[in-house]
Every structure is written in C-alpha cells, then in structure tokens.
Amino acid sequence: MTVLILTSEEDVTADMVVVHLNASGVPVVRLDPADLPGGVALSGEYVHGAFRGHLSAAGRLVSIGGLRSIWVRRPGAAAARAAVPSDWLTEEASQALYGMLRGSAARWMNHPDAARRARHKPWQLHLAQRCALPVPATLITTFPQAARAFAERYPDLVVKPVSGTHPQDPPLAVPTSRVAPDTDFSAVAHGPTLLQRRVAKRADIRLTAVGDRMLAARKATDQDADPGEIDVRFAPSAAPWRPVEVPARVAAGVQAYLRDAELAYGAFDFAEDADGTWWFLECNQSGQFGFVEVDTGQPIALAVAEWLAAPGQERPSRVNDRGSVVR
Amino acid sequence: MQPFALNYARPAAELEATTPYAYDSGLQLNVLRDGRIAARDHGLMRELGTTTSTAGSKTHFDD
Numbered sequence: 603m604t605v606l607i608l609t610s611e612e613d614v615t616a617d618m619v620v621v622h623l624n625a626s627g628v629p630v631v632r633l634d635p636a637d638l639p640g641g642v643a644l645s646g647e648y649v650h651g652a653f654r655g656h657l658s659a660a661g662r663l664v665s666i667g668g669l670r671s672i673w674v675r676r677p678g679a680a681a682a683r684a685a686v687p688s689d690w691l692t693e694e695a696s697q698a699l700y701g702m703l704r705g706s707a708a709r710w711m712n713h714p715d716a717a718r719r720a721r722h723k724p725w726q727l728h729l730a731q732r733c734a735l736p737v738p739a740t741l742i743t744t745f746p747q748a749a750r751a752f753a754e755r756y757p758d759l760v761v762k763p764v765s766g767t768h769p770q771d772p773p774l775a776v777p778t779s780r781v782a783p784d785t786d787f788s789a790v791a792h793g794p795t796l797l798q799r800r801v802a803k804r805a806d807i808r809l810t811a812v813g814d815r816m817l818a819a820r821k822a823t824d825q826d827a828d829p830g831e832i833d834v835r836f837a838p839s840a841a842p843w844r845p846v847e848v849p850a851r852v853a854a855g856v857q858a859y860l861r862d863a864e865l866a867y868g869a870f871d872f873a874e875d876a877d878g879t880w881w882f883l884e885c886n887q888s889g890q891f892g893f894v895e896v897d898t899g900q901p902i903a904l905a906v907a908e909w910l911a912a913p914g915q916e917r918p919s920r921v922n923d924r925g926s927v928v929r
Numbered sequence: 930m931q932p933f934a935l936n937y938a939r940p941a942a943e944l945e946a947t948t949p950y951a952y953d954s955g956l957q958l959n960v961l962r963d964g965r966i967a968a969r970d971h972g973l974m975r976e977l978g979t980t981t982s983t984a985g986s987k988t989h990f991d992d
Contacts, residue, residue, distance in 0.1 A: 611952035614959050615980045617968035621958070632957040660954035749933075761934050768941065779937035793932025892980025896971040 603670035604629040605910045606657070606708070608677040610636070615892040615903075616675045622907035628670075633659035636678030638695045640685065646702045655702045669708035671910040674717065675888065709866070711909060712887050716864040720887040723766055723796070727882075733858040734851070735882040738873075739799040749787035749797060756799040757783045760832060764796045766884065777833035800832065801881045807872035809848060810891045811856055811865075812905040819894045820846035820874070843897035852880050859885065866909065948977060 605628055609616045616632070623630050633642045637659070646655030646666065655666035680695035681687055700714055712720070719725060730737050741752040742764055753759055762778040769776070780800060809818040822841045848856075852872075860868055869889025872880035891902045950959040950967035959967040967973065974980050 611954075612948065612959070612979075614950070614968050614974060617958045617966070618980075621966060621968055630957060660957070761937055763934055769935070769938065773941035774935070774938040775941045776934055776938045787933065789931060789933040789936060792930050793934065795933045890980055892974060893978075896975045896980065 604631055604664045604668055606630075606664065606669050606672045606703075607632040607675060608635060608673065609675035610634050610678055613676045615890060616673075618892060618895065618903035619673070619907045619910070622904050623911060626907065626911060628907075628911045629664075631657065631659060631662050631664045633657070634678050634683075635680040635695065635699055636682035638680055638684075638699055640683060644699060644702065646698075653702075653705055655705075657699075666702055666706045669703075669706050670913070671709045671711065672703060672706070673711045673906070673910055674714065709910075709912075711866040711906070713864065717887050720863050720865055720868075720885065721766070723764055723884060726885050729859055729862055730855070730882040730885075733855040733862065735855040735859065736879055737882050738801055741797045742794055743797075744791055744794055746787045746790045749790045749795060752797055753781070753783060753785070753787070756797075758800045758802075759797050760800045762796055762798070762833075764794050766886075780830055780832060801873040801875050803832075803873040803881075804876055805874040807846065807870075807874055807880055808843065808889075808894055809852070809856060809870040809872065810889070810894060810900075810902050811860055811868045811870065812902065813866055813909045814857075815905050816848050816853060816856060817894075817898075817900045817902050817905065818846045818848045819843040819898050819900065843894050845898045845900055849880065855882075863887075867906070948979065949973070 605623055607616055607620070607630060609632065611634060620630055620632065635642065638644065642657070642659045644655065644657050646653060653666075657664050657666065679692055680699055681691045684691055684695075704714075710716075724742055727737050727740055739752075739756055741748065743749055743752075759781040760778050761781050763776050768774055781797065804823050806821045806823070807818060808821075809816055811817075821839065821843050824839050824841055827839065856868075856870060859870075860866075863885075865885075865887055867887065869886045869891060871883040871886070873883055874880055891906075894900060895902045948959075948967075950961045952958075953960045956966075961967050961970070961973075
C-alpha cells in the first residue's frame with residue numbers, strides 16, 4: 603500500500619517525511635497536481651459497478667485502490683503548469699484528481715472538505731471556544747462604530763486578516779499589528795476587519811498535533827523586542843524554539859478541536875501570558891513544522907510519516923453529511 | 930476605500946531566494962549539488978528559512 607503525497611517539488615518539509623517513509627520501506631508516490639496534465643497523468647473507469655483508477659508521475663504508477671494514505675501538503679493548483687493553462691482546465695483537472703481520490707479508501711491528512719472548513723478563522727475561534735480553549739476577545743465587523751466601541755472596552759488591540767492571507771496584487775504582507783487607541787476606524791466599513799485584544803505575551807507557542815500526538819514548542823518573547831512588532835512570523839528574534847510540556851487542559855481542548863474539525867494534523871498557535879495561560883490564536887491545518895523540528899529536534903516529521911504509514915481505519919464524518927463515513 | 934487592515938500592510942519580503950538544491954524526481958527528494966539529501970541538513974534549512982511559517986505564503990493559506 604502506497605502513501606500519496608500532494609505537494610510542490612521545492613517542499614523540503616515534505617522531504618523530511620519522505621526520508622522517514624523511505625527508511626521504513628513504505629512505498630511513496632509524490633506529485634504536484636500543477637503538473638496534471640503533463641508530468642502527472644491519471645485514468646479511472648467506472649464499469650460493472652466498480653471503480654479502477656491509476657495515477658502516474660515520474661515513471662511511477664499507482665492504483666488508487668492501493669493507496670493507504672493521502673497527505674495534502676502544499677499542492678499547486680491543478681493544471682497550473684499545463685501547456686495551455688486556463689481556469690476551466692484547472693477545474694477539470696482538479697475535479698478529476700480529487701474526485702477520484704475521494705472515492706479511495708485511503709486515510710487523509712487532511713481531507714479536503716475538512717481542510718476547507720478549517721481554514722476559516724472565525725470558525726476556528728468558534729470551535730476553540732467550544733473546546734474550552736481560551737480565546738482573546740475578538741471582533742469581526744464592517745461597522746466602524748462597533749470597532750470604536752470595542753476599542754473603548756479593549757484599548758490594547760491588534761488587527762489581522764480575517765482569512766490569514768496576504769494581498770498579491772501588488773504583493774503585500776499584513777502581519778498582526780497593534781492598533782493605537784486613538785485610531786480612526788472609518789475604514790472598517792471598506793472590508794471585514796478582525797480586531798482582537800492583545801495578549802501581553804511572554805512566549806509564543808506552536809503546538810503541532812499529528813493524530814493523537816502533540817509536540818509543543820515555546821519561543822520566549824525577546825525582552826528588548828520592539829513592542830509594536832508582535833507577529834512572530836515577521837519579528838526578527840534570536841530566541842530559539844524549545845520543547846515544552848502541553849498542559850492537560852490544553853491537551854484536552856486540542857484533542858476535542860481535532861476531533862470536531864476532523865483533522866489528522868493541525869499546527870496550533872498560542873500566546874502565553876504572564877500567568878502561563880495559553881491563549882488560542884489559530885490552527886493552521888497545513889502549518890509548517892520544519893522550522894520547529896530543526897530548532898527543537900522534536901520528531902514531528904517522523905510522527906507524520908508514522909501516521910501516513912499506519913493501516914487505514916474508518917472514522918465517522920460530519921463534514922458534509924452527519925453520520926456518513928469519510929475514509 | 931482601502932480596507933482597514935491594509936493600513937498595516939508592508940511590502941512582501943522576497944522569499945524565493947535561490948536554493949542550493951534541486952528536486953530529483955527519481956528520489957522524490959531535493960538534493961544538494963554534492964548529492965546529499967537537503968532535508969537531512971538541518972543547519973542549512975534553518976539558514977535558508979524554507980521550512981519557516983512564512984515560507985510558501987504566496988500560494989497557501991496555512992502558515
């Protein structure tokens with residue numbers, strides 16, 4: 603049984619997992635849907651009440667029925683590198699590939715339906731609250747008056763994108779940023795705006811969950827850091843990530859979150875305050891983990907490889923149809 | 930008419946630096962010029978930042 607990895611060629615984080623799978627002798631087929639059609643080919647037939655499908659890439663041929671797991675890591679858009687790309691061809695190639703794969707009995711990390719839902723930051727906040735994870739007071743609004751009132755209640759605020767994405771035309775980065783108390787909120791009317799009470803953090807926490815395993819790392823806040831630079835992704839810091847124990851209450855909340863979100867993998871970001879409370883910020887369903895492993899030595903890639911290599915099992919799904927089974 | 934959040938935007942850093950490795954489709958791994966597997970060189974990966982939480986932000990939601 604083969605592990606299928608959907609990702610780009612330059613994804614060296616995926617390489618870290620492939621190395622472990624190779625060492626354990628588990629067959630792997632790695633491909634980028636961007637190369638379908640072209641370097642990647644597929645065929646599937648629905649005849650006499652049965653389905654038979656195959657994928658091929660770089661000289662490897664795998665039966666869709668012979669997949670044990672599918673890791674959706676960092677795939678390109680289907681047909682993005684086709685000889686004559688188009689939105690239509692992307693949709694055709696995407697539906698053919700993911701439609702066939704949805705019919706396989708393989709386990710997913712993560713299933714596309716669960717992944718799509720899990721990307722919604724407002725839904726993440728809702729689910730975190732439901733799972734008893736502490737969530738900083740948050741407002742998402744297009745009402746300037748609501749923003750002003752929220753700023754009066756919580757004078758120390760940050761703003762960040764609702765979607766977690768960054769504009770591409772032109773390319774801009776929108777880091778989590780502090781909002782001054784006397785800010786003019788009139789531009790809130792021009793787009794949904796996410797305002798959140800700033801957590802006076804003493805450390806950032808990245809908790810990587812792989813199946814039932816949790817590997818948490820802590821990066822202490824630099825005492826000399828610019829107080830305006832609060833986004834750990836953009837603030838330069840010499841402090842390394844260090845392994846940290848997961849508090850029992852957080853572990854229970856994360857387990858509930860993963861179960862309800864139907865995720866096999868999640869990279870959780872928390873801010874640790876002066877009392878030691880871990881405040882939930884977000885859960886990235888395909889978050890990077892290589893940077894944590896190279897600092898901490900935590901065996902995250904091995905954990906991913908072991909999950910992918912494990913025998914399949916059915917699990918109930920509520921993604922689209924409560925009570926149905928997603929495999 | 931600029932959305933509020935874009936008041937805090939900054940030019941995106943160019944993260945597509947030239948990498949000293951290339952994908953080997955036979956191995957299904959990125960390989961350094963001397964033939965070593967790039968993913969086994971954690972020092973190099975730390976230096977290049979290709980596994981960090983901003984890598985790949987151009988095309989993916991999840992960092």
